[in-house]
Amino acid sequence: MLAAFVSTPAPKDPLSVLEVGERPEPEAPDGWTTVQVKAVSLNHHDLFSLRGVGLPQERMPMILGTDAAGLDEDGNEVVVHGVVASPGWIGDETLDPKRTLFSELYQGTMAERVAVPRRNVLPKPAELSLAEAACLPTAWLTAYRMLFVKSGLRPGQTVLVQGASGGVATALVVLGKAAGFRVWVTGRSEEKRQGALDLGADQAFETGARLPERVDGVMETVGEATWSHSVKSLKPGGVIVISGATTGPNPGAELNRVFFTQLSVIGSTMGTREELEALMRMCTATGVRPVIDVELPLTQAREGFERMLEGRTAGKIVFTL
Incomplete structure (x- = not known):
């Protein structure tokens, strides 16, 4: 075959x-x-x-x-x-x-x-x-679990998605908007940032850019290239959910900022069979694809x-x- x-x-x-x-x-x-x-x-x-x-x-x-x-x-x-x-x-x-x-x-x-x-x-x-x-079973399930199972965030809060154009990132934008989050993204090029806006992101910024305000949560799949920016972009008590490290697995830990501002760093991997079923029901109910x-x-x-x-x-x- x-x-x-x-x-x-x-x-x-x-x-x-x-x-x-x-x-x-x-x-x-x-x-x-x-x-x-x-x-x-x-x-x-x-x-x-x-x-x-x-x-x-x-x-x-x-x-x-x-x-x-x-x-x-x-x-x-x-x-x-x-x-x-x-x-x-x-x-x-x-x-x-x-x-x-x-x-x-x-x-x-x-x-x-x-x-x-x-x-x-x-x-x-x-x-x-x-x-x-x-x-759905890898990228979109990963995004679903990050947002709805692991993050503890609620609709109306602001989520930053690092890396605007990958499979998990685009899923995070679409699912986040469908659920009522305010979604910001970063992207390396104007084309990638515009693509995220076309999908429904509320704002798009250059990679590493200073944000207008700090966010409630960061969805991180990039790793070394964006980690410091992710930590610095969070409100006190905010959360980073990380499910990958495509640019490298050993970023600077920024530990002083993590403990002083009481940040949560949560790992997330793929998702369960039941979560995949829930994701498919969400796609059916909301029309997101x-x-x-x-x-x-x-x-x-x-x-x-x-x-x-x-x-x-x-x-x-x-x-x-």
């Missing part, structure tokens, strides 16, 4: 090891099933996999991809939840010390077919296209990876099959 995969890591030149070609058909063990993939979205996790981050050589070749939408064995349209809990785990699967994502321990979703635990298969709402649904930058056939995966690596994104990149 056709798949996008990696056979050897390349930390400094990830695109050099991206392969699109034939891989063996998946085998579904007891309790698992097979999904025919129709759409799969690209995430930074896939670039990290090409670099070998979290994916050692001994697990390769590995099919990439953490989320997908497609058809189950009965032909029903479904969405694949990307977090795989260990056997017997009960409760929030993101807290399972042995949890994994597709393309880490098990073959990923960037293929014509993928084997998944039956629990990870959810009905797709008819209101969402397959391409839109494929954007994932922002898709470009749809490409999987045979043109390299173009999508190049766009992400170079930062040429304005929403999600989706591969179709």
Whole structure:
């Protein structure tokens, strides 16, 4: 079957090891099933996999991809939840010390077919296209959990989203506005800032700019490049929710400001099956939809990876099959 995969890591030149070609058909063990993939979205996790981050050589070749939408064995349209809990785990699967994502321990979703635990298969709402649904289980679920599960913020408060154009950032803008937050963003270019305003952001600023006033919360996925600005932008008692560090994981901690102004720093990772169901209900009830930058056939995966690596994104990149 056709798949996008990696056979050897390349930390400094990830695109050099991206392969699109034939891989063996998946085998579904007891309790698992097979999904025919129709759409799969690209995430930074896939670039990290090409670099070998979290994916050692001994697990390769590995099919990439953490989320997908497609058809189950009965032909029903479904969405694949990307977090795989260990056997017997009960409760929030993101807290399972042995949890994994597709393309880490098990073959990923960037293929014509993928084997998944039956629990990870959810009905797709008819209101969402397959391409839109494929954007939800990683980036949009991450944003939903950050805003509505972890932050403790309420509608009417001001939220700063660092990095205006990525998949999680665009989801934060759309979901935040739909829920009644005042949403500010930062972006490196006028084009990215205008794109965020077009999505509904209330104000957009250059990266690192001094804000008109301090905010109640910051949604942080960038890491090293924006961390100091995030801390300095918060009101006393404010909260940073961080779910990624695409520019580097070791920012200056700004610890004096954190304790003196009593800030909260909260980590957030992906989301649960139940939260994915809630996100789909929200999309259905409010009419909000994932922002898709470009749809490409999987045979043109390299173009999508190049766009992400170079930062040429304005929403999600989706591969179709």
